[in-house]
Amino acid sequence: MKSRIQFIAVFLLSFWLQNAAAQEGSFLSRYINKLVNDTSDVSKPQFLVYPTLAYSPETSWEIGLSTLYVYYAKNDTANRLSEVNGFTFFTLENQYGIWLDHALYSDKSRWFALGRVRAQSFPLLYHGIGPNSPRDYLALVEANQIEIRERLLRRMRPNFYIGPQINFQHLGNVEFIPASDSPYTLPTGSRGSNNIGLGVGLVYDNRHNVLNVRDGLFSELALYRYDKLWGSSFEFTNIVSDTRIYKSMGERNVLAGQVLGQFNMGDVPFNQLALMGGEGIMRGYYTGRYRDNNQLAVQLEYRFLPLPLSFSKRIGAAVFVGTGTVFPDFRSFDAKYLKVAGGGGLRYLLFPKKDIFTRADVAFTREGPGFYIYIGEAF
Numbered sequence: 001m002k003s004r005i006q007f008i009a010v011f012l013l014s015f016w017l018q019n020a021a022a023q024e025g026s027f028l029s030r031y032i033n034k035l036v037n038d039t040s041d042v043s044k045p046q047f048l049v050y051p052t053l054a055y056s057p058e059t060s061w062e063i064g065l066s067t068l069y070v071y072y073a074k075n076d077t078a079n080r081l082s083e084v085n086g087f088t089f090f091t092l093e094n095q096y097g098i099w100l101d102h103a104l105y106s107d108k109s110r111w112f113a114l115g116r117v118r119a120q121s122f123p124l125l126y127h128g129i130g131p132n133s134p135r136d137y138l139a140l141v142e143a144n145q146i147e148i149r150e151r152l153l154r155r156m157r158p159n160f161y162i163g164p165q166i167n168f169q170h171l172g173n174v175e176f177i178p179a180s181d182s183p184y185t186l187p188t189g190s191r192g193s194n195n196i197g198l199g200v201g202l203v204y205d206n207r208h209n210v211l212n213v214r215d216g217l218f219s220e221l222a223l224y225r226y227d228k229l230w231g232s233s234f235e236f237t238n239i240v241s242d243t244r245i246y247k248s249m250g251e252r253n254v255l256a257g258q259v260l261g262q263f264n265m266g267d268v269p270f271n272q273l274a275l276m277g278g279e280g281i282m283r284g285y286y287t288g289r290y291r292d293n294n295q296l297a298v299q300l301e302y303r304f305l306p307l308p309l310s311f312s313k314r315i316g317a318a319v320f321v322g323t324g325t326v327f328p329d330f331r332s333f334d335a336k337y338l339k340v341a342g343g344g345g346l347r348y349l350l351f352p353k354k355d356i357f358t359r360a361d362v363a364f365t366r367e368g369p370g371f372y373i374y375i376g377e378a379f
Contacts, residue, residue, distance in 0.1 A: 045071035064089035115150035131337035167197040189269025193233035197224030211376035236266025284341035284363030297324025316347030
């Protein structure tokens with residue numbers, strides 16, 4: 001597996017930043033002091049900008065800029081913490097992209113907006129479809145991709161939300177570049193597509209800080225229908241079930257678990273099949289390394305937030321393990337195709353007052369390692 005490796009200087013630069021924060025006068029030193037020492041009022045919004053550097057065989061060197069904006073509605077810390085997380089990048093292969101994720105709570109959590117935007121010109125490795133697809137990829141897929149997913153949910157009972165949702169996905173300028181002379185079948189949607197999914201979401205959510213949940217439950221059941229009636233290239237139905245449980249283990253540690261199910265019925269394009277892998281669940285596998293109509297996956301993670309170190313109260317760690325598989329239909333589900341991934345990583349407390357960590361994880365699979373650095377936990 002050709003894994004994407006990301007490097008960021010959060011941990012290596014943290015001590016230099018603390019020294020720089022001690023210097024007074026310049027705008028940079030004031031910004032660093034505000035960032036490192038978290039001098040802002042806990043109720044006030046906070047904004048963070050930092051550069052990233054990445055490398056992968058598909059993109060060569062990648063230069064990026066990440067941002068994070070967090071706030072409490074009406075500056076009231078009794079409200080849930082809202083966050084907007086952005087990332088933009090450009091590579092030496094003239095590839096580019098913009099990512100934007102958000103989880104926004106209104107005052108008293110009456111409304112909840114959960115969504116993401118992806119716009120990128122970026123290659124993906126296509127290994128075929130099914131739980132036993134070959135280890136070596138069949139083709140490198142060049143394409144322009146746009147995804148806009150939004151949910152606007154209204155609280156009906158304490159912690160229970162319901163509301164409409166939409167998912168738009170565009171795949172254009174698609175080119176399959178074969179990895180070898182061996183023949184393979186082009187999948188559904190190989191010429192590109194525009195698909196619009198309309199549906200409804202049911203969510204139970206009692207988390208207070210979505211970036212670092214100490215104790216709580218999040219459970220979502222989402223239904224999307226893609227139909228030519230409202231402009232989709234393909235007609236299919238998608239159901240997602242996502243449940244996450246968090247339990248405090250003493251004052252510092254957290255035990256977290258997640259069960260994810262993705263189910264598709266109909267004429268599904270290859271880019272919207274259930275994709276296993278990525279930075280969230282089944283870390284260590286390239287996103288879409290395995291893909292099919294359906295996916296079941298589960299993971300456990302134990303977090304030490306922070307570690308009981310004498311020299312720092314801002315360094316934490318985590319260990320995790322997950323298993324999952326994809327399958328065409330339930331009659332074809334076979335436990336022998338279950339994949340296992342696991343690993344661990346370090347945490348650094350960016351905003352002590354808001355209890356927000358950045359994470360650097362390494363995950364291992366039978367096909368090699370994967371490396372991930374993000375703000376906030378994986379789930």
